[in-house]
Amino acid sequence: MEHTEIGVVRTSITRADPEAVAALSAFGVATIHEAMGRVGLMRPYLRPAYPGARLCGTAVTVLLQPGDNWMLHVAAEQIREGDVVVAACTTESEDGFFGELLATSFRARGARGLVIDGGVRDTADLERMDFPVFARAVNAKGTVKATLGSVNVPVVCANALVRPGDVVVADGDGVVVVPRERAAEVAGASAEREAAEEGKRARFRTGELGLDIYGMRGPLAELGLRYEDR
Ligand SMILES: O=C([O-])CC(=O)C(=O)O
Numbered sequence: 363m364e365h366t367e368i369g370v371v372r373t374s375i376t377r378a379d380p381e382a383v384a385a386l387s388a389f390g391v392a393t394i395h396e397a398m399g400r401v402g403l404m405r406p407y408l409r410p411a412y413p414g415a416r417l418c419g420t421a422v423t424v425l426l427q428p429g430d431n432w433m434l435h436v437a438a439e440q441i442r443e444g445d446v447v448v449a450a451c452t453t454e455s456e457d458g459f460f461g462e463l464l465a466t467s468f469r470a471r472g473a474r475g476l477v478i479d480g481g482v483r484d485t486a487d488l489e490r491m492d493f494p495v496f497a498r499a500v501n502a503k504g505t506v507k508a509t510l511g512s513v514n515v516p517v518v519c520a521n522a523l524v525r526p527g528d529v530v531v532a533d534g535d536g537v538v539v540v541p542r543e544r545a546a547e548v549a550g551a552s553a554e555r556e557a558a559e560e561g562k563r564a565r566f567r568t569g570e571l572g573l574d575i576y577g578m579r580g581p582l583a584e585l586g587l588r589y590e591d592r
């Protein structure tokens with residue numbers, strides 16, 4: 363992987379195939395995470411800024427400095443239709459980097475939302491706008507514009523590696539990153555997983571037990587699970 367630099371804006375990035383992104387948008391984060399082999403999840407401390415928020419798009423990445431939102435304004439210029447801005451910070455910071463003004467700007471440039479390992483504010487307005495945001499904190503404390511970070515360099519956001527152009531999907535269950543080269547394959551695997559779950563759901567609905575659907579009785583008996591009538 364390239365080393366992350368400070369003070370650079372990459373203006374030409376390779377985005378995941380839009381058809382694969384559209385296909386992924388149909389699936390929940392848990393399904394995608396499982397279908398991908400249980401990798402790519404961000405830490406669960408990232409929460410939606412309002413109930414029901416969800417997003418799917420290609421990452422424009424931002425490396426912020428603590429308490430400084432300058433690079434979000436720099437990033438706005440790099441947004442293309444269907445992007446999601448993914449902001450990490452060089453050092454843990456929970457200040458309110460982002461609010462309804464930046465959301466208005468990002469939306470006008472085609473963004474589908476924001477994932478930020480930091481704080482946001484104006485959450486009532488974000489909900490009213492239905493601009494999906496996943497953040498580490500809600501915090502009224504504002505930020506300054508004084509130090510350089512970077513735009514469209516690989517970042518680690520809430521413990522997950524995100525490269526510019528990767529697919530980011532977020533819903534009430536969490537945030538998952540799909541490497542751009544794997545987008546179509548993971549969408550296919552997600553569809554297969556959903557079909558398999560539909561089969562199980564139909565059986566659960568009739569009262570059948572996981573014990574039988576998953577063939578668990580044998581392994582449990584082998585481990586010595588005893589049923590006692592007393
Ligand atoms: O402007 C800021 O510093 C963040 C904010 O509240 C907004 O974008 O509305």
Ligand SMILES: [Mg+2]
Nearest residue numbers: 461462463484
């Ligand atoms: Mg504001």
